[in-house]
Amino acid sequence: MKLHLSAPSETLIKSDIAITGSKSETNRLLLLQALFPAIKIENLSNSDDAQVMQEGLQISSGTVDIHHAGTAMRFLTAYFASQENKEVTLTGSKRMTERPIKVLVDALRSLGAEISYKKDEGYPPIAIKGKKLTKTQVSLPANISSQYISALLLIAPSLQNGLELELVGKITSVPYIKMTLGLLSQIGVESSFEGNTIRVSPKSEVVASTQVVESDWSSASYFYSIVSLCEVGTEISLSAYHKDSLQGDSVLQEIYTHFGVETTFEGHRIVLKKVGNPKDSSFTFDLANAPDIAQTIAVSCYGLGVACYMTGLHTLKIKETDRLEALKAELTKLGASISVTDKTLTLEASQDFVKDVAIDTYNDHRMAMAFAPLALKTSLYFNDAEVVSKSYPDFWRDMEKLKFQVKTV
The missing domain is CATH 3.65.10.10 (Enolpyruvate transferase domain)
Structure with a gap:
């Protein structure tokens, strides 16, 4: 299945999303x-x-x-x-x-x-x-x-x-x-x-x-990315999450403060709110304890026009695909300047977005979902978009709830 994804008519999003268990x-x-x-x-x-x-x-x-x-x-x-x-x-x-x-x-x-x-x-x-x-x-x-x-x-x-x-x-x-x-x-x-x-x-x-089962923090990462790329004032509420989470990817709360996203808990819901712009023009992250959110962060940085250097990525070589090489290939298509080693990623600051690029997903659910927020910056196609079912079957439907334009090609 090939999808065409484009941004909502307004990028001040306010919505509630329920995410299933981790x-x-x-x-x-x-x-x-x-x-x-x-x-x-x-x-x-x-x-x-x-x-x-x-x-x-x-x-x-x-x-x-x-x-x-x-x-x-x-x-x-x-x-x-x-x-x-x-x-x-x-x-x-x-x-x-x-x-x-x-x-x-x-x-x-x-x-x-x-x-x-x-x-x-x-x-x-x-x-x-x-x-x-x-x-x-x-x-x-x-x-x-x-x-x-x-x-x-x-x-x-x-x-x-x-x-x-x-x-x-x-x-x-x-x-x-x-x-x-x-x-x-x-x-x-x-x-x-x-x-x-x-x-x-x-x-x-x-x-x-x-x-x-607590809801999945890895799945929440894509909404952190969306909020970071939207206007100040954007709010997305996600359920159901715990303050004392066992999931390493809950570090998203801290990481995305660098990109102007604030997290608050309301019962078992988290509210993600865009409160400002990125604090710096370049960021360094050691993701040895949370490698599954590397793709999301790299794409967020590119969308925000900030540089990043990520370490601790050695396990990404043996995932559903070689995620480092896949990130390099797809971000390069979009106009990014990116280099990778067997355990690091370096992205230069840029906001040159090539339009209507077809993102290859490599049988990797995270490649599809990590790149989707970039539709806020440029319209995209996704090859084999159904791969999201590996971890998040409702992903494209939830993008529609946020008023993204999702069309089967």
């Missing part, structure tokens, strides 16, 4: 629910990834196809490896077979798991024969994707002796690790995170509870 929290809680059925979950994400995770957890044998869902690949690898009498082949899209899984497989094998590669060493598809894992100690490089770490932590309470996980080196994506430990705590699992060692105690059963 994909990150949903997939963690779904795995915990599979291990501990006494858990009930409300406000589940309606994303493709959450649907794939739910379907995968119901399979006991045969092939489990997770399509583009990287979180499901990592979490289900750990889940099936620890489940006796379950034997599956875990596979996905062509891009998924290019995304490494070796670090997690090696860690699970060291705990006694039986996992083999069906094609290329270190990559899906993988064959898993579930076993009772009794070993308790494992180590992982600390600078890898937090999803590998969280995959092990989520199955840890179901292991007979729990788990002691040592992270070797400098830890990145700490908020996602803390999110996982926070959710474990909410269901009554004891854990500790001291220095580079995480310990999770075993738990044979948990007390029945209802876990309510």
